[in-house]
Amino acid sequence: MAEVSGTAEFGLGKGKVFPADHAGSLLHPARRLVQSPRRTVRATALGSGAAVLELGCGPGFFSPFIKEAIGGGPLVLLDLQLPMLRLARQRTCGAPGIVSVQADGAALPFTERCFDAVFIATVLGELPDPGACLDDVHRVLRPGGTLAVAETRRDSDFIAASPLRELAESHGFEWRARRGPRWQFVATFRSTR
Ligand SMILES: C[S@@+](CC[C@H](N)C(=O)[O-])C[C@H]1O[C@@H](n2cnc3c(N)ncnc32)[C@H](O)[C@@H]1O
Numbered sequence: 001m002a003e004v005s006g007t008a009e010f011g012l013g014k015g016k017v018f019p020a021d022h023a024g025s026l027l028h029p030a031r032r033l034v035q036s037p038r039r040t041v042r043a044t045a046l047g048s049g050a051a052v053l054e055l056g057c058g059p060g061f062f063s064p065f066i067k068e069a070i071g072g073g074p075l076v077l078l079d080l081q082l083p084m085l086r087l088a089r090q091r092t093c094g095a096p097g098i099v100s101v102q103a104d105g106a107a108l109p110f111t112e113r114c115f116d117a118v119f120i121a122t123v124l125g126e127l128p129d130p131g132a133c134l135d136d137v138h139r140v141l142r143p144g145g146t147l148a149v150a151e152t153r154r155d156s157d158f159i160a161a162s163p164l165r166e167l168a169e170s171h172g173f174e175w176r177a178r179r180g181p182r183w184q185f186v187a188t189f190r191s192t193r
Helices: 020-026 029-034 037-042 063-070 082-091 130-140 161-169
Strands: 052-055 075-079 098-102 115-121 141-152 173-179 184-191
Touching: 020 082, 037 063, 052 063, 052 130, 063 075, 063 082, 075 082, 082 098, 115 130, 130 141, 130 161, 141 161, 161 173, 161 184
Parallel strands: 052 075, 052 115, 075 098, 115 141
Antiparallel strands: 141 184, 173 184
């Protein structure tokens, strides 16, 4: 894993990077009851064999279910924080075909068009410039690839579906669907061009 230096501000407040020492709250069993990771991933309709980037994977709440959905397809777990990546690897039990990358989601260290799908859950609102992140996501997605964004109002950085749609559409994505209620949903987009 590459080292990342940066000036990110960590904390639980709006616009701050969720700190790794609170990772336990993201894995709390109660979360599963209100935001089923299996159902959330299923709503993104990831195909078996797809190459997927989970951007801002945190401690891997969704990661095992993404791997389950794509079977033998490669899964890249990316996060700014190394302790988060370690937890995510533990949760995926060393399954083959998973790579961890410590990097900034707004400066993705990947070549163009190398992923079929990018999954981002409760991360975009923590980035100083979510549009720059979506530009880079667009660059690494193959044309027609899927961007899936999961949001919940329980997160202080919640982005509602309508501003999210506007943001994504202004960065090269076409709206496909929203699954779930307004306060907690998965929105899917198609990469254009
Ligand atoms: C609220 S947590 C969500 C984690 C996970 N997606 C989930 O839903 O359980 C946000 C995660 O995004 C990561 N993150 C924040 N800013 C980032 C950035 N610029 N690049 C990569 N990861 C980032 C944080 O380190 C943290 O692990």
